[in-house]
Amino acid sequence: MIKIIEKIDELRKILKEYRRNNQTIGFVPTMGYLHEGHASLIKRSSSENEITIVSIFVNPIQFGPNEDLDKYPRDLERDKKVAFENGADIIFHPKVNEMYPEKLYTFVNVENLDKELCGAKREGHFKGVATVVTKLFNIVNPDKAYFGKKDAQQLAIIKKMVKDMNFDIEIIGCDIIREKDGLAKSSRNSYLKPKERKAATILKKTLDKIKEMLDNKETDVKKIINLAIKNIEKEPLAKIDYVEIVDLYTLEKVNKIETDVLVAMAVYIGKTRLIDNFDYKFN
Numbered sequence: 001m002i003k004i005i006e007k008i009d010e011l012r013k014i015l016k017e018y019r020r021n022n023q024t025i026g027f028v029p030t031m032g033y034l035h036e037g038h039a040s041l042i043k044r045s046s047s048e049n050e051i052t053i054v055s056i057f058v059n060p061i062q063f064g065p066n067e068d069l070d071k072y073p074r075d076l077e078r079d080k081k082v083a084f085e086n087g088a089d090i091i092f093h094p095k096v097n098e099m100y101p102e103k104l105y106t107f108v109n110v111e112n113l114d115k116e117l118c119g120a121k122r123e124g125h126f127k128g129v130a131t132v133v134t135k136l137f138n139i140v141n142p143d144k145a146y147f148g149k150k151d152a153q154q155l156a157i158i159k160k161m162v163k164d165m166n167f168d169i170e171i172i173g174c175d176i177i178r179e180k181d182g183l184a185k186s187s188r189n190s191y192l193k194p195k196e197r198k199a200a201t202i203l204k205k206t207l208d209k210i211k212e213m214l215d216n217k218e219t220d221v222k223k224i225i226n227l228a229i230k231n232i233e234k235e236p237l238a239k240i241d242y243v244e245i246v247d248l249y250t251l252e253k254v255n256k257i258e259t260d261v262l263v264a265m266a267v268y269i270g271k272t273r274l275i276d277n278f279d280y281k282f283n
């Protein structure tokens with residue numbers, strides 16, 4: 001049966017035992033309210049490691065003052081089931097004061113990669129993510145850690161942080177898992193009212209339109225973005241936060257498609273902010 005552990009010391013003690021037995025450790029950091037996206041990460045980890053740890057921690061320092069920290073969905077009982085059924089061995093579920101027992105003076109900030117996309121819209125967000133992921137990596141010390149490509153900028157930032165800071169951890173990026181109608185699975189989809197849920201398909205539909213333009217060798221980024229904006233604006237419940245095309249590796253804006261790119265967007269559907277993206281290899 002899956003173990004729920006709330007204390008850092010207790011987790012470290014158990015992990016030491018696994019390591020003594022030379023068991024490999026896979027780690028899936030999450031904020032809980034697990035869905036098939038998370039399940040795919042857990043499944044992959046348990047197929048590649050002897051032990052899989054899933055953390056469930058709604059990290060306050062990555063939320064802005066007007067964001068949804070308080071109403072972020074939580075359901076530990078259901079999460080236990082999903083994690084267990086997909087092969088997890090331990091859920092690490094610390095309280096906020098276990099992770100942050102005193103005022104934090106030390107932060108991890110991955111520069112440059114946070115200038116565009118969500119980094120430009122959610123000030124301090126990625127500093128909060130990089131800081132908590134560093135703490136979690138130091139607590140769990142896994143061999144491999146699994147992140148979804150839905151949060152493409154987060155994945156790029158974590159990969160760079162691991163390289164820059166010499167973490168001995170392999171970062172594995174996992175494909176986006178979607179609903180039948182294309183909507184990327186997300187814990188925040190649970191906020192959507194039925195009409196909003198239908199409207200939310202506009203993200204993937206617009207990404208598909210952009211993909212078609214790229215396949216047809218359109219290289220003018222302004223033209224592509226304008227068309228995408230027009231397409232999203234046809235949906236009355238949608239309000240664009242950003243639609244951007246950036247260099248896949250530097251995450252800097254590009255004007256012309258002449259390199260591998262990441263096409264990414266954040267769109268409010270009602271009050272719910274959803275993100276989606278795809279990457280496109282130039283050849």
Ligand SMILES: Nc1ncnc2c1ncn2[C@@H]1O[C@H](COP(=O)(O)OP(=O)(O)OP(=O)(O)O)[C@@H](O)[C@H]1O
Pocket residue numbers: 029030031032036037038040041146147148149150151174175176177178184185186187188189
């Ligand atoms: N649809 C998905 N496919 C693949 N991975 C996913 C998907 N959704 C989330 N993940 C990954 O799961 C991990 C934990 O994400 P998180 O707990 O924030 O879930 P989420 O559904 O993205 O929540 P939110 O609604 O906050 O965006 C991240 O690495 C994230 O990229």
Ligand SMILES: CC(C)(CO)[C@@H](O)C(=O)[O-]
Pocket residue numbers: 029030031057059062129132133151154
């Ligand atoms: C990586 C993470 C668990 C850090 O809080 C979070 O940003 C998430 O769920 O993607």
Ligand code: BAL
Pocket residue numbers: 031062063151
């Ligand atoms: N998956 C990203 C976490 C966040 O939106 O804060």
